[in-house]
Amino acid sequence: MRLLNLIKIAYKAIILNKMRTLLTMLGIIIGVASVIAMLAIGEGSKESIRSTISSMGSNMITIRPGADDRGPARGSGGNVQTLTLEDYNVIKEKVDLLSNSTPVVNSNGQVINGSNNWPSSIYGVYPEYLDIKVVGLQSGSMFTDAEVNTASKVALIGQTVVDNVFPNGEEPVGQMIRFNNIPFKVIGVLEEKGENTFGQDQDDIVIAPFTTVQKRILAIDYLNQIMASAVSEDDAPEAVEIITEILREQHKLQDFEDDDFTVRSMEELISTFSSTSEMLTVLLVAVAGISLLIGGIGIMNIMYVSVKERTKEIGLRMAVGGKGSDILMQFLIEAILISITGGVLGVALGLGATVFIENFLNWPTSVAMYSIIISFAVCAITGIFFGWYPARKASALDPITALRYE
Amino acid sequence: MAKETIKIENLKRQFTMGSETVHALKGISFTIEEGEFVTIMGSSGSGKSTMLNILGCLDQPTSGNYEIDGVKVKNLSKNELATIRNEKIGFIFQSYNLLARTSAIENVELPLLYNSKVTSEERRKRAINALEMVGLGDRLFHTPSQLSGGQQQRVAIARSLVNNPVMILADEATGNLDTRTSYEIMTLFQELNKKGITITFVTHEPDIATFSGRTIVLKDGEIMQDYKNHKVQSAADQLAKLPLENHLS
Numbered sequence: 001m002r003l004l005n006l007i008k009i010a011y012k013a014i015i016l017n018k019m020r021t022l023l024t025m026l027g028i029i030i031g032v033a034s035v036i037a038m039l040a041i042g043e044g045s046k047e048s049i050r051s052t053i054s055s056m057g058s059n060m061i062t063i064r065p066g067a068d069d070r071g072p073a074r075g076s077g078g079n080v081q082t083l084t085l086e087d088y089n090v091i092k093e094k095v096d097l098l099s100n101s102t103p104v105v106n107s108n109g110q111v112i113n114g115s116n117n118w119p120s121s122i123y124g125v126y127p128e129y130l131d132i133k134v135v136g137l138q139s140g141s142m143f144t145d146a147e148v149n150t151a152s153k154v155a156l157i158g159q160t161v162v163d164n165v166f167p168n169g170e171e172p173v174g175q176m177i178r179f180n181n182i183p184f185k186v187i188g189v190l191e192e193k194g195e196n197t198f199g200q201d202q203d204d205i206v207i208a209p210f211t212t213v214q215k216r217i218l219a220i221d222y223l224n225q226i227m228a229s230a231v232s233e234d235d236a237p238e239a240v241e242i243i244t245e246i247l248r249e250q251h252k253l254q255d256f257e258d259d260d261f262t263v264r265s266m267e268e269l270i271s272t273f274s275s276t277s278e279m280l281t282v283l284l285v286a287v288a289g290i291s292l293l294i295g296g297i298g299i300m301n302i303m304y305v306s307v308k309e310r311t312k313e314i315g316l317r318m319a320v321g322g323k324g325s326d327i328l329m330q331f332l333i334e335a336i337l338i339s340i341t342g343g344v345l346g347v348a349l350g351l352g353a354t355v356f357i358e359n360f361l362n363w364p365t366s367v368a369m370y371s372i373i374i375s376f377a378v379c380a381i382t383g384i385f386f387g388w389y390p391a392r393k394a395s396a397l398d399p400i401t402a403l404r405y406e
Numbered sequence: 407m408a409k410e411t412i413k414i415e416n417l418k419r420q421f422t423m424g425s426e427t428v429h430a431l432k433g434i435s436f437t438i439e440e441g442e443f444v445t446i447m448g449s450s451g452s453g454k455s456t457m458l459n460i461l462g463c464l465d466q467p468t469s470g471n472y473e474i475d476g477v478k479v480k481n482l483s484k485n486e487l488a489t490i491r492n493e494k495i496g497f498i499f500q501s502y503n504l505l506a507r508t509s510a511i512e513n514v515e516l517p518l519l520y521n522s523k524v525t526s527e528e529r530r531k532r533a534i535n536a537l538e539m540v541g542l543g544d545r546l547f548h549t550p551s552q553l554s555g556g557q558q559q560r561v562a563i564a565r566s567l568v569n570n571p572v573m574i575l576a577d578e579a580t581g582n583l584d585t586r587t588s589y590e591i592m593t594l595f596q597e598l599n600k601k602g603i604t605i606t607f608v609t610h611e612p613d614i615a616t617f618s619g620r621t622i623v624l625k626d627g628e629i630m631q632d633y634k635n636h637k638v639q640s641a642a643d644q645l646a647k648l649p650l651e652n653h654l655s
Contacts, residue, residue, distance in 0.1 A: 002522045005519045009519070016507050312503065316499075316503045316505075316516075317520075318464075319462070319497050319503075320516055320517040320520065320569075321488050321491045321492020321493070321517055321520040321521065322488065322492075322520050323484070323488040323520070324484060326520060400459050400464050403464075403499070403503070
């Protein structure tokens with residue numbers, strides 16, 4: 001009842017000074033709107049990174065030779081020859097949590113078609129590779145297990161390779177190309193994937209049967225990599241652990257020895273890159289937070305003016321029985337009303353700005369519920385914090401002096 | 407004997423201004439009974455304003471005793487003083503002190519907003535009654551800028567009546583008004599007094615005192631005169647005697 005009266009009084013004071021109140025609110029409105037928009041941009045980029053990585057196969061697990069924390073003296077992991085086809089077979093046999101898996105050997109070289117040539121990379125894999133990497137075919141078909149067994153000289157090429165070695169728009173499927181002087185028959189073209197989040201061209205690639213690359217091009221007996229996909233994204237961390245255990249056993253490592261291989265799930269990659277964008281979000285929000293602070297100072301300023309201007313009114317209110325606490329609450333509620341109304345308008349503006357950014361600038365955005373709740377709470381606190389001191393000043397006025405104030 | 411609304415005994419108030427002590431009131435005693443119409447007169451510096459502040463519970467005496475409606479005011483906290491002002495005193499000021507851009511009825515409701523015992527329906531009903539008593543029943547929703555000075559003072563009088571105070575305390579209530587309007591306001595005060603309302607009117611205009619039943623004259627912080635007026639003039643009659651041109655000019 002009493003509080004309701006005070007809210008009415010504060011509301012009345014705000015209505016009587018519409019323009020001034022609106023300008024005061026503007027600081028808060030802009031502050032809140034920018035917090036929400038910035039968080040939406042931050043969240044959006046985080047989600048976009050996540051979805052990019054997911055499109056590369058979010059349940060993908062890669063196993064590479066060499067320890068993760070290798071120092072400069074140990075040399076590049078690719079040269080470490082600890083991963084073998086035997087390892088692959090054991091993993092494939094023993095780990096139930098994997099749906100697909102393939103050994104990988106790769107090499108760089110020159111793709112040549114007549115007078116056209118292009119430096120690219122060749123990957124020797126099993127047919128499951130396409131499922132693990134979630135790549136489709138534009139034309140042609142994947143090689144078969146039989147072709148792997150016979151080390152057939154067939155290959156699939158990515159769009160970048162097509163563009164460079166078939167510049168005149170001929171149909172590549174069925175044509176012969178040479179990779180490091182070994183002739184391959186093109187049996188398919190991979191679906192275009194474009195650059196990934198890390199700026200790597202995913203279409204600059206040649207894929208051939210594992211045996212063909214390992215025996216005919218590289219002439220090695222170890223693997224560069226094993227790729228697999230877990231049954232589901234949630235199973236990936238457990239699969240990583242099991243694979244690690246099996247490989248340690250397989251490599252006869254003692255307890256005190258470090259792993260001579262690295263098993264990684266995409267989940268780790270996601271968190272690595274998310275942390276970068278989280279940093280960005282923190283910065284954006286800090287900037288937005290500062291503007292909210294400035295909005296709060298605006299409220300404090302205007303409340304001071306208001307107290308000064310209404311000194312006589314305060315005197316009268318005290319004379320007719322208003323207590324110090326009533327006056328304090330009146331001005332405090334006024335400040336809170338301004339900041340909360342500003343908050344509501346700010347949320348609306350922030351959401352509007354987010355829609356605008358999404359549709360006209362084509363930046364990925366995602367509005368998180370928590371950002372709305374937080375900025376709203378911050379608004380109320382701003383009102384209390386910056387309204388307190390002027391309100392306190394008003395309540396401490398001497399009614400006699402206040403009544404005589406001109 | 408009638409009930410004593412105000413009882414003051416040996417009241418002193420001094421202010422310290424730097425190293426000097428100013429004795430604004432030097433031991434004043436008087437009582438005001440229920441239903442009296444008292445004017446407190448005095449030139450500036452007489453202690454009139456200090457007296458008014460203490461009577462209005464806006465200030466506390468340095469020593470001596472002050473009782474209003476049987477309540478000893480000395481040693482009450484700020485909040486308790488506010489409650490006394492809210493429940494026992496109706497203030498009227500020289501410059502009306504109405505809230506700008508706020509309707510007459512809302513201005514009159516103001517003291518009741520600070521009294522949580524009064525519901526909003528009762529508040530509205532009492533405000534309308536008070537405004538009808540001062541003859542502004544048809545101006546409930548006019549704002550101060552839409553009212554003449556006399557009408558604004560009537561709103562202020564309605565505001566002072568709305569909490570059913572034991573005493574109305576008027577500070578130079580006619581000081582901003584022309585002669586005709588002052589007489590109109592004084593007529594209203596006399597009517598209210600006839601209804602049994604105790605009025606204390608602080609002024610420096612001698613002709614206002616002729617409308618009251620008793621006059622206390624202060625000088626240099628002491629009571630110089632305290633006399634009953636046996637020939638109270640009727641403000642309504644004085645109003646009727648005013649030349650018509652005066653009204654038109």
